[in-house]
Amino acid sequence: MTLPRPLDLNPCQQCGACCAHFRVSFYWADAPDLAPQLIEKLTPHLGCMRGSNQARPRCQALSGAIGEQVACTVYAQRPSPCKEVQAGDEKCIKARAAHSLPALGLG
Secondary structure, eight states: OOOOOOTTOOGGGGOOTGGGTSOOEEEGGGOTTSOGGGEEEOSSSEEEETTTTSSSOOOTTEEEETTTEEEETTGGGOOHHHHHOOTTSHHHHHHHHHTTOOOOOOO
């Protein structure tokens, strides 16, 4: 039997796998409010979230422990690639699997 979750509990706040699996790259003007120290320059027009362009990526804006409790320290200013991943979608499933986390049962 599965216990119901509170409606306001966001599964992403217990995960963070996508923030520690994918390179978060974006057009530099997509994140004008981000602190410069959080952006790594890739090309004259593209940047990425610092830490996400490593062999073992982990966005520096992510705090907490993957699969336990996490938070994005720049959530309100995060770039569009961060907004595109949705709990339970294909990217979420791939990132969770890479961190040995089961797929979300959302439905």
